[in-house]
Every structure is written in structure tokens, then in C-alpha cells.
Amino acid sequence: MNGATTSGELRAHNRVRLLRAVHDCGATRTRSQLTRDLRLARGTASVLVAGLAEDELLHEEPAREHVRGRPTQVPGPHPYGPVALAVDVREDAWELAECELGGRVTVLEVRPHDGTPEGALRPLGEALAAHRDRLGRRVVGTGVALAGPVRHGGLVDIAHLDWHGVDVPALLAAGDRDEAGPPAGTPVVGNDTAFAAVAEARRGRLRDVRVGLHLHVDFDLGGVLMVDGRPVAGAGGVGAEFGHMPLTESRRPCACGALGCWGADVGANALLRHAGLAHGGGRGREQAEHVLATDAAAVEATSRMLGRGIAALVNAHDPEVVTLSGHGPELFERAGAALLAAGEPYLMAIRRERPPRIEGSALGWRGALLGAMESVFDAFLTVEGLELWRNNHPDQARDTPDRQSVTHSTPDGDRPL
Ligand SMILES: [Zn+2]
Numbered sequence: 001m002n003g004a005t006t007s008g009e010l011r012a013h014n015r016v017r018l019l020r021a022v023h024d025c026g027a028t029r030t031r032s033q034l035t036r037d038l039r040l041a042r043g044t045a046s047v048l049v050a051g052l053a054e055d056e057l058l059h060e061e062p063a064r065e066h067v068r069g070r071p072t073q074v075p076g077p078h079p080y081g082p083v084a085l086a087v088d089v090r091e092d093a094w095e096l097a098e099c100e101l102g103g104r105v106t107v108l109e110v111r112p113h114d115g116t117p118e119g120a121l122r123p124l125g126e127a128l129a130a131h132r133d134r135l136g137r138r139v140v141g142t143g144v145a146l147a148g149p150v151r152h153g154g155l156v157d158i159a160h161l162d163w164h165g166v167d168v169p170a171l172l173a174a175g176d177r178d179e180a181g182p183p184a185g186t187p188v189v190g191n192d193t194a195f196a197a198v199a200e201a202r203r204g205r206l207r208d209v210r211v212g213l214h215l216h217v218d219f220d221l222g223g224v225l226m227v228d229g230r231p232v233a234g235a236g237g238v239g240a241e242f243g244h245m246p247l248t249e250s251r252r253p254c255a256c257g258a259l260g261c262w263g264a265d266v267g268a269n270a271l272l273r274h275a276g277l278a279h280g281g282g283r284g285r286e287q288a289e290h291v292l293a294t295d296a297a298a299v300e301a302t303s304r305m306l307g308r309g310i311a312a313l314v315n316a317h318d319p320e321v322v323t324l325s326g327h328g329p330e331l332f333e334r335a336g337a338a339l340l341a342a343g344e345p346y347l348m349a350i351r352r353e354r355p356p357r358i359e360g361s362a363l364g365w366r367g368a369l370l371g372a373m374e375s376v377f378d379a380f381l382t383v384e385g386l387e388l389w390r391n392n393h394p395d396q397a398r399d400t401p402d403r404q405s406v407t408h409s410t411p412d413g414d415r416p417l
Contacts, residue, residue: 011048012383014040018048018075019057019101020381024202027076027102030063034075049075055390056080057101077101082140082389084376085128088192088369089146091115091161091219091282094124098131099373103203105366115282117166125175128187137392140380142187143372144168145195147218149238154189159255160220160269161282188375193222194231194240195371196325196361201229202374204362205323213319213356215242215310216367217328219282220263220270225317247309265305267327274298292330303335307343314356315348322358325367329360 021034029037035045052058056078063072077100084099093112097105109127113120132139146168148158154169168189197214200206206214212226223242225232233239243263244256254261264270268288272279275291275298291298310322324332332339339358347355361367379385 009383011051012386014038014044014048015052015386016381016383018045019052019386022058022075023101023103023377023381025102026203027074027104030072030074031060032072049073053078055386056393057082057386057389077104080138082380083135083138084373084380085131085139085142086369086372086376087124087128087142087144088372089120089124089144090192091147091158092285094120095369096124096127096131097369097373098135099370099376101377103370103373105369105373115161117163117171121166121168121171122175125172127175128172129176140385140389141185141376143195143375144172144187144189145192145368145372146189147192147222149241150189150191151236151238154187156189157256159257160280162255188372188379190372190375191222191224191238192216192218192368192371194224194233195369195375196363196367197224197226197231197323197371198229198374199363199367199370200323200325200361201226203370204367205321205359209320211317211319213310213313213317213322215306215322215324215328217267217306217324217326217331219268219285219288220261221266221306221309222263223313225319242309242313245309245312247312248305262305262309266302266309266331270302270305271295271298271327274301288327292327292334296334299331300335300338303331303339304342306331307339307341308346310339310358311343311346311351314343314351315346318351319356321356323361324358325361325363326365329364332358332360 017038018034021038031045031049035042049058049060058075059078060073060075063074081101086097086099088095092115093110095107096109097107099105108131111123128142146156148156148163150156154167156166156168157164169187172187193214193216196216200214206212206226210228213223214226215221215223221243224240231240244254244258244261246260247262248265250260250265252264253259254264268285269279271288271291272284275295277287278284344352363370
């Protein structure tokens with residue numbers, strides 16, 4: 001029980017477990033299912049749910065389909081409950097979303113930027129401050145995904161945009177000039193591929209997979225090895241830069257400083273190059289999408305390079321499954337045979353017998369954003385996080401018209417608090 005010895009500690013521990021279960025299932029399981037999943041006594045679950053509803057952490061809705069004569073409640077996010085702000089900063093634009101417990105995402109803003117640290121992050125800092133003002137104490141944290149390795153909790157390098165050691169939290173704070181608003185807290189800054197892989201492990205095709213390889217294809221390619229649902233991050237948090245390994249015999253210099261990086265051969269930049277179009281600097285997304293949709297030769301060439309690199313990584317890591325996000329699923333869909341054929345000669349004989357399956361992400365382009373959200377809820381869904389929420393919400397007994405709709409229902413057999 002994680003050292004929970006007193007009844008108070010046990011209750012705090014069970015509050016976290018119940019909220020975590022509601023979040024992880026996407027607020028789809030009924031109270032009785034959750035009670036069984038968590039091996040709780042029915043009365044205990046009832047008391048827990050009532051307490052969490054009182055704290056504006058949970059709200060129950062009747063299940064859409066319920067057994068006749070017996071109303072079934074589904075615990076989900078409270079209308080005044082915690083929200084995570086999540087951002088996916090891509091090379092040419094950022095997307096900012098509000099995420100509820102259970103993982104429902106509402107995109108608030110999508111804004112193009114000029115590819116410079118100032119041009120991307122200052123306006124983002126302003127937007128985050130405005131949404132914190134609007135949402136007040138409901139905001140429990142901010143997660144920011146970026147397309148490059150992240151060191152020391154927030155120093156980001158995006159070589160092909162010429163970002164070197166950019167202090168992301170400092171630039172976001174510089175954009176937040178509203179000192180009267182609620183405190184920003186330190187954002188969780190992470191690599192987009194690692195976030196996408198975490199989201200895939202929680203809500204997608206890497207769920208319950210012990211060893212999986214996730215590859216995210218955007219302008220170039222990022223990869224990460226997932227073991228037991230966690231990215232293998234390296235000693236300094238910047239491991240798994242598979243896109244910067246020489247896996248394809250290319251001799252092309254990469255903006256990262258190394259020679260012959262795999263990532264330069266897979267992604268929007270490679271598609272543009274094959275089509276004879278200008279590329280680099282995080283520009284040309286629309287043209288690349290056009291090439292992807294219309295230029296079979298460029299798609300095949302890029303898919304072959306993807307297949308060769310995957311074979312090398314499969315030899316090294318023996319994953320159960322290789323998942324693809326970003327442009328990856330479309331490359332696989334449009335030129336899967338070329339991808340597999342190009343990879344096969346590079347597989348060890350023992351791997352050829354039973355190669356891992358290759359699958360498109362279940363989350364599409366949303367993975368990085370969802371992973372950024374998970375990083376916030378991972379910090380919040382702790383005994384300390386919930387305690388802080390309680391301390392920050394002394395006004396929970398407030399009476400507002402909306403509150404009438406918040407029912408603390410009790411299925412038969414359970415007694416209200
Ligand atoms: Zn490189």
C-alpha cells in the first residue's frame with residue numbers, strides 16, 4: 001500500500017487510485033466496474049466518490065446503457081474540475097489545448113509562427129497566461145511538447161531551426177506579462193516523440209506492450225524505445241535520438257552536427273527534397289502533404305528509408321510492435337510493401353522469422369499533445385497533488401446555479417456520506 005498505514009493515508013491513497021483509474025479509462029467505466037477493478041468495498045467506493053465530488057474532482061453521469069431497473073453511474077470530470085493546458089509546438093505552428101481528467105481535449109488555439117524561439121514562444125506565453133486567467137485555479141499545470149531534445153527540464157535544441165539551448169520556461173514566462181493572474185508554475189517541457197509514445201502507451205497501440213518502438217515522422221524523424229510504458233530517456237534525458245543515427249548509408253551532413261542522419265531521409269523535408277522543392281527551416285508543410293498525396297516515387301523512396309532504419313532498430317531492440325505517428329501511418333499505408341521489402345535484407349535472420357508488427361498510431365497527430373497532458377496529470381494525480389488542490393479550493397461549498405446539476409448520486413446499496 002505504498003506505506004499507507006493510517007486510515008487517513010489509506011483514504012488519500014485510494015482517492016489517487018480512483019481518480020487515476022477514471023483518467024486512464026477515459027471516464028468510460030461505471031462506478032461498479034471501477035469498484036471491482038480496484039478491489040474496493042462498495043461502501044468504500046461510495047464514500048470515495050462522494051468525497052471526490054465534494055472536492056470538485058469528479059462528477060457522475062448516468063451510464064448511456066444501463067441494466068434495467070438499476071441506474072448505473074459513470075464517474076468523469078467535474079465541470080469545475082482540474083484541467084491541464086497542453087501545447088504541441090511544431091516547427092511552423094503551435095496548438096494549445098485544454099484537457100480534462102479522462103483525457104477529453106478541447107483545442108483552444110492553433111497559431112502559426114516564424115520558427116524563431118521568440119516568435120514561437122513569447123506569443124504562446126501570452127496565450128497561456130490568458131487561458132490561466134480565464135480558468136483560474138482549475139489549471140493544475142502546463143505541458144509543452146517540442147520537436148527536439150530537451151535537457152535540464154527545459155533547454156531545447158532544434159537543430160534544423162537553429163535553436164540551441166533555448167530556455168523554453170524562461171521565454172514562456174517572458175510572454176506572460178500579466179502579474180496579477182494566477183501563478184504560472186513551471187511547465188513540463190518534453191520531446192514531442194517521447195510524449196507521443198507515452199500517449200500511445202496510455203491510450204493507443206502501445207498499451208500493455210512491454211517493449212515497443214515509437215517513431216514520429218514530421219519534418220524529420222524522431223524515435224523512442226518504450227519499456228513498460230516509459231520512454232528510455234538516457235542519462236541526461238536526451239537519449240533515443242534514433243533520427244540522428246546513420247542507418248541509411250547517407251553521407252549528407254545533418255543540422256545536428258553529425259553526418260548521414262536517418263531523420264534527413266524520412267519526413268516532410270525528405271519528401272520535398274525528392275520532389276525537387278525547397279526544404280528546411282520548418283517550412284513547406286502544405287507542399288510536403290501534397291507530395292505525400294500525389295508523388296508515388298517520393299513516397300516510395302522515403303518509405304524505403306523508413307523501412308531500412310526500422311530494420312536496424314528492430315535488430316537492436318527486439319520490440320513487440322513498432323508504432324508510427326505523424327506522417328508515418330500515411331507512408332506505411334501508401335507504400336507499406338516498399339517499406340517492408342526495403343527493410344527485410346537488413347533484418348537478422350532470427351528477426352525475419354517473426355518480425356514485429358508495424359502499426360499506425362491510434363491517436364493520429366494528437367499524440368504529442370496528449371502526452372504533454374499526461375505529464376501534467378502524472379504530477380497532479382498524487383497524494384500531494386490532490387492535497388494542494390484541496391488547499392487551493394477553500395470555496396468548494398459555494399452555491400451557483402450550475403452546481404444544481406452536479407449530483408452526488410448513490411447507486412442502491414450505497415449510503416451517502
Ligand atoms: Zn542529425
